[in-house]
Amino acid sequence: MAELDEGLYAEIVAQGLREFPNECCGLIAANGDGRPVKVFPMRNADASPVTYRLDGREQLRAFEEMEANDWELWAIYHSHTHSEAYPSETDVRLAFYPEARYIVLSLADRERPVVRSFFIRDGEVQEEELTIR
Amino acid sequence: MAVTVKLPTILRKHAGGEATVDVEGATLRELLANLESTYPGITKNVLTEDGALHRFINVYVNDEDVRYLGSLETPLKDGDTVSLLPAVAGGRA
Secondary structure, rough: OOEEEEHHHHHHHHHHHHOOOOOOOOEEEOOOOEEEEEEEEEEEOOOOOEEEEEEEHHHHHHHHHHHHOEEEEEEEEEEEEOOOOOOOHHHHHHOOOOOOOOEEOOOOOOOOOEEEEEEEOOOEEEEEOEOOO | EEEEOOOHHHHHHHHHHOOOOEEEEEEHHHHHHHHHHOOOOOOOOEEOOOOOOOOOEEEEEEEEEHHHHOOOEEOOOOOEEEEEEEHHHHHHH
């Protein structure tokens, strides 16, 4: 089971609503105890309602900041603006970070965001319980 | 001439779990060929079948994107750091 601080979750939802109808994306870092400590909202280089790709340079900078702080990549998140909070086929094919969870935020109903968390390893999707508190 | 290569988690299984490895190479192309011969299979998802850089891998030499440096012909020197960073991407398409 994973826990995400309400404040960090609110940052992601706010970003998703701001960038709607395009997909938003970003990274979440955890400290040495595995506790998520920082959201890195990233530019969707695709600027698209159906795909996302982190800007490579921003990604590198975020990874370097994590390394400098001894943080780890805890999660990769993106929004689905017209579909459920479940990884698409492309999401699975392009999941190159087995160590991180993939968090999908559905804004299909903007009044009621739905967030779910998955590990995607070797093409297999495994959901884990995610608690916002 | 040794260059330090930073490996993403997904490729470390090919290199005995190491996060960084030292590899020789005067260009990125040479470095990746040497990396592959030392750790077979490690560049399978870095290079395409035609030998080009895969679309979903970002490669940096000392924090500079090789797509702006000369791609596979980017010259390397002793002490350089090459970072292999898979893209973070997805979508419906």
